[in-house]
Amino acid sequence: MADLNTSPNLTDPDGLYRTLIDLHAGCTDAESHKRSAKLILCLANHIGDEHIFRQAVAIAGDAQTSAKDT
Amino acid sequence: MARSSFSAIPRHKDYAAVPAAADNAHHVVIIVGGGPVGLTAALDLGQRGHKVVVLNQFDFISGGSKAICFGKRTLDIWNRLGVADRMVEKGVVWNIGKVFRGDRSEPIYEFDMLAAKDQKMPGFINLQQYWAEEFLIDAIMELPNVELRWGHQVSAIDTEANRLTIETDTDTYTATADWILACDGSRSAIRDMMGLDFEGRIFEDNFLIADVKFEEERPVERWFWFDPPWGGASALLHKQPDDIWRLDFQLGWDIDREAAIRPENVAPYVKGMIGDDVPFEEEWYSVYTFQCRRMARFVHDRVIFLGDSAHLVSPFGARGANGGVADADNLAWKLDAVLNGADASLIETFNEEGICTADENILKSTQSTDFMTPKSTVSRACRDAVLDLAEAHEFARPFVNSGRLSTPVSYPESSLTTPDRDTWTNGIAPGSPAIDLPLRNGWLLDSLDGGWNLLSGKAIEDAPLPVIVLDDDKARQRYGLSNGGAYLVRPDQYIAARWQHFTLDDLEATAWPT
């Protein structure tokens, strides 16, 4: 079973990050939440692998990584 | 429930109250409750030749709004018991569900409940629960060994002696039984009197059920709306027999429940859904809330809980009555075997498989409810994201959850299931129910005899149990059977084991009672 790739894997991380932030430009919180959800659903369907999705969910919900944003 | 309050309940059909019986008679099986679950259990055990007494606190069939959607598996069970033809004939057959959003006239999602065609029974029928009960009662009344006691209410239980105290309008008497089946519904008096737990979640939402009568040609499909234009968070439309329609509106938590069912308050919702110009009549209006919960165990020595007394689900998957009928089906053959001398430990497998069914039904209906009534900002954002995407993007449609309708539950891990020895790429996995198909001039499921059977690619010499030979290509294909292969089928039509090269010795490693 393939695992989630946790090594850097993008040629232009700054560009991709900007695209992500631009998605939310001028949005209310509610609209932002919805856009994030749409993005996740699109990508999850593309990946098509629940094992990888769960590994990503584990990272997203990890106490160590989420402590930093509180 | 106080007997004096029964007069407020709408009635579908009255029966003559049965006088109290002599004190302290002993019975083999007493079934408490005459809902779909108790009646199915009574019919099954009765047809297997056992003496059964059914106690029902009512001396009538209630006519209020309850279950209407009965699924394929329930129909297969009732077909085994010989009552499904009447149900299907009276019922409204449907297979297609459509999901709408707001005022858009095109559905955002569609599904088909009958994935495998060529089966005797349809994917779903809509039939008022009172008709299902009446047809079950008619069949039971033909059995001299099953006694229906109308107007007999259990008011106490002594579990040491397995003794019930039973009240009629005029008398009180007691009776004992080897086995007591508590099919006494969600507010089970037996569960309460035994002090047993009933854990789970209550959902904070009110649903208005408007059963109305009107004449109009509309497609016979399940129609569901998210954010319907006439208000409320969701709505559902189903056709029932006799030009009656079930309209179901999600109203929210903080409402005046008594006001909600006043005709002048119901009318705007009904008109919003069916149009201003369609005249309609009220059949019955009610408001309900729902819960998902179950008992920790269903088998308590000689008292066994089935149906709503043991587990409750939200109604959006039509899993209540369907799940309860599955309990009756699962228990009846096991209790039959035990009454005929098998070890009583077989009853424990009902606890195991019944809980498996209940947990799947609770999980599926909780997931539907969480989608339909999101509990947090983010959960609502995810839900709305799915609905937004579903209109234009096919990939998002399978996420749309307006209720995952009842399908049979599989028991791959059950102690009665023998795991595959061979590699199979198709067919039906052990622990799942047999699927019907046309066979010779009839149907495969009709050729099963209610006991343990073998399905085989060819005749088997000296087989110790009945063999049904699947001799046409379509049948073999559906079952992935080669010439030498076989399936072992339980009395409830579940697959217990299968082999690609079968010999009679293989039966030893199965649950089949030699």
Ligand SMILES: Cc1cc2nc3c(=O)[nH]c(=O)nc-3n(C[C@H](O)[C@H](O)[C@H](O)COP(=O)(O)OP(=O)(O)OC[C@H]3O[C@@H](n4cnc5c(N)ncnc54)[C@H](O)[C@@H]3O)c2cc1C
């Ligand atoms: C609005 C609504 C819509 C629904 N829609 C669906 C649907 O489409 N599909 C579906 O599968 N399910 C549906 N359900 C759920 C379904 O109605 C129940 O799951 C089903 O009735 C359970 O059957 P039961 O036999 O376990 O209990 P019940 O039908 O509640 O029967 C209990 C029986 O026990 C008797 N009884 C109770 N206490 C005593 C006592 N002390 N002594 C003697 N007798 C007693 C009662 O008189 C009754 O006969 C719906 C429910 C509601 C409310």
